[in-house]
Amino acid sequence: MRVLLAALIALTVVSPAFGKAANFADVEDEVMCVSCNVALNVAESPQADAERKYIRQLIAKGDDKEQVKRALVAVYGDNVLALPKSEGVNWVAYLVPIALVAVLAVALGFGLRRWRRREPPDGPQPPELSDADSERIDRELAVFDR
Amino acid sequence: MKRVAVPGIATVVILAIVGLLIYGVASKDSSSSSLDNAVQRGRHPAAPGADRELPALHGGGTHRLADYRGKVVVLNFWASWCTPCTDEAPLLQRTQQQLGSQGTVLGATYNDVPGDSKDFERKYHVTYPSVRDVGLKLAQDYNTHALPETFVIDRNGKVVAISRGQVSDRFLANAVQKALRS
Numbered sequence: 337m338r339v340l341l342a343a344l345i346a347l348t349v350v351s352p353a354f355g356k357a358a359n360f361a362d363v364e365d366e367v368m369c370v371s372c373n374v375a376l377n378v379a380e381s382p383q384a385d386a387e388r389k390y391i392r393q394l395i396a397k398g399d400d401k402e403q404v405k406r407a408l409v410a411v412y413g414d415n416v417l418a419l420p421k422s423e424g425v426n427w428v429a430y431l432v433p434i435a436l437v438a439v440l441a442v443a444l445g446f447g448l449r450r451w452r453r454r455e456p457p458d459g460p461q462p463p464e465l466s467d468a469d470s471e472r473i474d475r476e477l478a479v480f481d482r
Numbered sequence: 483m484k485r486v487a488v489p490g491i492a493t494v495v496i497l498a499i500v501g502l503l504i505y506g507v508a509s510k511d512s513s514s515s516s517l518d519n520a521v522q523r524g525r526h527p528a529a530p531g532a533d534r535e536l537p538a539l540h541g542g543g544t545h546r547l548a549d550y551r552g553k554v555v556v557l558n559f560w561a562s563w564c565t566p567c568t569d570e571a572p573l574l575q576r577t578q579q580q581l582g583s584q585g586t587v588l589g590a591t592y593n594d595v596p597g598d599s600k601d602f603e604r605k606y607h608v609t610y611p612s613v614r615d616v617g618l619k620l621a622q623d624y625n626t627h628a629l630p631e632t633f634v635i636d637r638n639g640k641v642v643a644i645s646r647g648q649v650s651d652r653f654l655a656n657a658v659q660k661a662l663r664s
């Protein structure tokens with residue numbers, strides 16, 4: 337009996353059918369329709385339908401998300417992945433947005449510094465407010481507070 | 483100096499991106515138009531991707547176009563989900579039988595699950611060999627973006643005719659005759 341139980345537990349651990357099978361929607365939004373060049377979850381084409389059918393077959397077999405993706409790459413190539421693998425020249429896909437944000441931040445910083453240091457515009461400046469005028473304005477504004 | 487640096491760098495970056503965009507668009511179109519133009523003018527260019535090794539749909543081996551040098555090859559890009567491919571399959575099968583030992587139809591599956599491709603072959607009684615063009619490397623060599631497309635290659639490995647779309651009986655007969663003559 338103990339041997340049978342141990343065998344059952346071992347089978348549960350080893351067999352992919354007992355592992356965590358992929359969720360269809362979870363895979364569908366991370367892969368591409370390779371013929372239409374849009375994400376599979378928004379694609380409408382015979383090829384997209386065939387790709388979905390294949391994913392469902394793999395999930396029914398018990399494959400987890402990574403196994404499904406590996407099987408898709410074996411059939412369709414790396415282009416099937418919505419996010420490229422972070423290796424080789426693919427790093428560019430990750431670095432370019434970061435570099436763009438950094439360049440924009442630096443440009444914004446320079447712009448702000450220049451704006452704060454800007455000199456007052458040329459031409460006649462308004463006269464300084466005298467104490468008498470200042471008191472008169474305060475008095476007249478106080479009327480509105482009543 | 484500082485005043486010039488930031489706009490200068492920004493201009494260089496923008497110009498570089500625009501340049502890359504123009505290069506990408508230009509290089510994408512040029513390979514297809516140059517192959518098609520050359521064939522239309524009767525220049526018969528060498529078949530692209532002749533040394534590319536592709537896995538066979540059946541069995542574990544690989545095939546190269548260069549392996550068929552000395553024979554006429556009718557290279558056909560197809561997929562089981564492509565409706566016109568089902569329509570032209572009987573015609574390609576007849577061509578395979580007519581070619582006999584003088585040549586072969588060579589299918590290249592395009593974004594197709596191997597199980598589906600094999601079901602297609604059984605359903606339409608296809609006996610000519612096919613390779614799996616994983617990642618569409620061979621399709622890119624021929625600038626194939628839509629199915630079906632067929633390229634007729636003569637015994638010397640030169641492209642003599644191109645059909646971008648479903649092949650007709652007349653096209654295949656003429657193209658195969660031309661390939662056999664050259």
